[in-house]
Amino acid sequence: MTPKNNSERVLVIGLDGATFNLITPLMAQGLLPNLARMMQEGSWGTLRSTIQPSSEQAWAAFMTGTNNGKFGVYGFQKRRPDSYQFDYVNGRSISGRSLWRILSDRGKQVIVINVPMTYPPEWVNGVLISGLMTPGVHSQFTYPDGIYEELCEVCGDYRIDVDIESGQLSPEQLLSLGDEAIEMIRLRTCATLHLARTRPWDFLMAMYDASDRLAHKFWKYWDVTHPLHDPALADTLGQVLPRIYQELDKAVGELQAALADENTAVYIISDHGFGPMEKAVYLNRWLAQKGYLALKEGVSLDPREQAQLALRAGLRKAVHKLDSPWVSRMKRWAFHRFSGLKGTLYSSVAFAQMDWSKTQAYALGTMGNIYLNLKGREPQGIVEPGEEAEAVIARLMADLRKLRDPDTGEPVFFAVYRGSELYHGPHADKAPDVVGVKSHRYHVVTADWQSGDEVVVKLGSDLHFVSDQSGQHALDGVLFARGPGIRAGWQVQDARLMDMAPTILYTLGEGIPENMDGAVLKTLFAPDWLAQRPPTIVADTAVAERSGPDEDESDEDREAVRKHLAGLGYLD
Ligand SMILES: [Zn+2]
Known part of the structure; x- marks a missing residue:
C-alpha cells in the first residue's frame, strides 16, 4: 500500500x-x-x-x-x-x-x-x-x-x-x-x-x-x-x-x-x-591604490562632504543632484537597513566622480562584489571582453587574496571567486565579475574612498556610517x-x-x-x-x-x- x-x-x-x-x-x-x-x-x-x-x-x-x-x-x-x-x-x-x-x-x-x-x-x-x-x-x-x-x-x-x-x-x-x-x-x-x-x-x-x-x-x-x-x-x-x-x-x-x-x-x-562586526574595509579605496580605479582630476570635495551638502539641501534635490532615476526608486530602498541606504547614497556620489576612462574595476554594495568596467557593457567601459577581461580578473583575484587585516595578518576575504564559477543560469551575465567573501568581522564600504589612505579600519565613533553598527551577517x-x-x-x-x-x-x-x-x-x-x-x-x-x-x-x-x-x- x-x-x-x-x-x-x-x-x-x-x-x-x-x-x-x-x-x-x-x-x-x-x-x-x-x-x-x-x-x-x-x-x-x-x-x-x-x-x-x-x-x-x-x-x-x-x-x-x-x-x-x-x-x-x-x-x-x-x-x-x-x-x-x-x-x-x-x-x-x-x-x-x-x-x-x-x-x-x-x-x-x-x-x-x-x-x-x-x-x-x-x-x-x-x-x-x-x-x-x-x-x-x-x-x-x-x-x-x-x-x-x-x-x-x-x-x-x-x-x-x-x-x-x-x-x-x-x-x-x-x-x-x-x-x-x-x-x-x-x-x-x-x-x-x-x-x-x-x-x-x-x-x-x-x-x-x-x-x-x-x-x-x-x-x-x-x-x-x-x-x-x-x-x-x-x-x-x-x-x-x-x-x-x-x-x-x-x-x-x-x-x-x-x-x-x-x-x-x-x-x-x-x-x-x-556575528561581531569590527572593521570597515574601503574596497574602492583599495582598488584605487592598486591602480584599478581612478578619480576625475580637479575634484575638490570629498564624497562625504558632497553627500552631506546634498542631503542638507533636502532629499528631492539631493536625489535630483545624484541621479534622477533614483527618485522613482526611493521608496523601495528607504525601507531597508539603514547602512545599505546610506552606503548607496555615498556610492552614487563617489561613482559620479570616477574617471571611467581610467577605471578597470569598481566595487558595489557592502559585501565584496566587484565589477569590471567592461567595454560593451558599461557605457564607458575600457576593459576588452575576452582575453583582456580574463587577465584583469585573474590579477584582481590574486591581489584581493593578498588583502590582509593589518592587525591580525588574516586575509580580509577568506574566499575569492569569479562570478562565473559561482553562478549559472540565464541571469549569470549580471553577476559581479569578482566576488570576495568575508566574515562578519568586516563591513565593506564602497564609497568614501578618497578621504584617507587606510583600507582596513577599526570601527569607532569617527567612522561616520558604520559606527553605530556592531553586528554583521555571516x-x-x-x-x-x-x-x-x-x-x-x-x-x-x-x-x-x-x-x-x-x-x-x-x-x-x-x-x-x-x-x-x-x-x-x-x-x-x-x-x-x-x-x-x-x-x-x-x-x-x-x-x-x-x-x-x-x-x-x-x-x-x-x-x-x-x-x-x-x-x-x-x-x-
Ligand atoms: Zn537577512
Whole structure:
C-alpha cells in the first residue's frame, strides 16, 4: 500500500539573521525553551546562505530554490543596463516561480506573511503580506486588499518593520527601539494566528525580522568579546538582544501550540547568520591604490562632504543632484537597513566622480562584489571582453587574496571567486565579475574612498556610517525541523537555504520542479519514511511569471519616504 502525503500542512517560521552564535549560549542558560524542544523533538543544524549572505538574495534563493544566476539578484542594487546607475530590487526583480506561486498553481492554499522581497504582493491562492522592500503600510502591500485594515482591527496594529535609526542614539532611545521590536514581534504573532484561524491553509509562513535589524545595532552591548563592548551597559542595552530572542522563542512556541498538530511539519529558518562586526574595509579605496580605479582630476570635495551638502539641501534635490532615476526608486530602498541606504547614497556620489576612462574595476554594495568596467557593457567601459577581461580578473583575484587585516595578518576575504564559477543560469551575465567573501568581522564600504589612505579600519565613533553598527551577517544561518518523518534529536549537515523550497514541496508530497538547484534534505528524514516516499522531480513547464498589481509611484509614497528619512535624522 502506498503511503499518503508526507504531511498535510507545513508551517515555516522565518527568523531573519538568526544565528547559533546567540542561540547556543542563550539556550545553555535555559532562555529558549521552545527552540530547545525543537532540537529534542526534531532535527537542527546550520543553514548555508547565498553568496553573498544578504537578505535580498538569500530570501530569493529560499523562495525559488535556485541560485542567483537563475533568480537574477546579486544585491539590493542592480545595475541599469548601459549606465552607471542602479535600481533597487524588489519582488519583481526575482526571476522564476516562488514556492507560494508553485503551491498556488497546484491548488494548495497559502498564507505568506512579511517575507522580504515579496512586494508588490503576488496574487496567490490565499493571503500574502509583503515584507522588506515594501514602501510602507499606506501602499498596497497585501493580497487580497483589506488585510491590513482587518489586522489592525483584530490586533490593534500591524507593522512591516522597525524604524531603525542611524547614528548615535541615546541609551533611552536604544531601549525604546528594543521595546518597539518586541511589540512588533507580538503584533506579527497576533496577525499570524488570526489569519491561520480564519483562512484555510496548506502552507503558512510567518517572518520575523527583529533578529536581523537589532543584531546590527545591539551586538556589541551583548557580546563581551566585541572590541567596543561597554560593561557598564551590559545590564541594560546588553539585555536587548537576549530579550528579542526570548520573545522570538515565545512566538515559536505560541505558533506551534496553536497551529501545528501531528500532521503538520514545522521549519524554522534564517537567511544568514550573524556575528561581531569590527572593521570597515574601503574596497574602492583599495582598488584605487592598486591602480584599478581612478578619480576625475580637479575634484575638490570629498564624497562625504558632497553627500552631506546634498542631503542638507533636502532629499528631492539631493536625489535630483545624484541621479534622477533614483527618485522613482526611493521608496523601495528607504525601507531597508539603514547602512545599505546610506552606503548607496555615498556610492552614487563617489561613482559620479570616477574617471571611467581610467577605471578597470569598481566595487558595489557592502559585501565584496566587484565589477569590471567592461567595454560593451558599461557605457564607458575600457576593459576588452575576452582575453583582456580574463587577465584583469585573474590579477584582481590574486591581489584581493593578498588583502590582509593589518592587525591580525588574516586575509580580509577568506574566499575569492569569479562570478562565473559561482553562478549559472540565464541571469549569470549580471553577476559581479569578482566576488570576495568575508566574515562578519568586516563591513565593506564602497564609497568614501578618497578621504584617507587606510583600507582596513577599526570601527569607532569617527567612522561616520558604520559606527553605530556592531553586528554583521555571516554565511551560516539556522534550521530547525520537526514533523512527520523528520528525525528527532538529529543534527543535519550541509543544509543550504536553496534546499528549503524542494524540501518543503517534498514535505507536502509535491513534485519538485527540475529547474530548482536545491535538493530535498534527505538526511532530515528517517530512512524508511524516505524509502516509502521517494522525492519526485517534475518538468516545470509553467511560465515563470509573477502575477500581481502594477506598481504605483505615487507622491504619497515618496513623501512617506522623505518623512521616514527625516525621522531617522538623515536630512539634518
Ligand atoms: Zn537577512
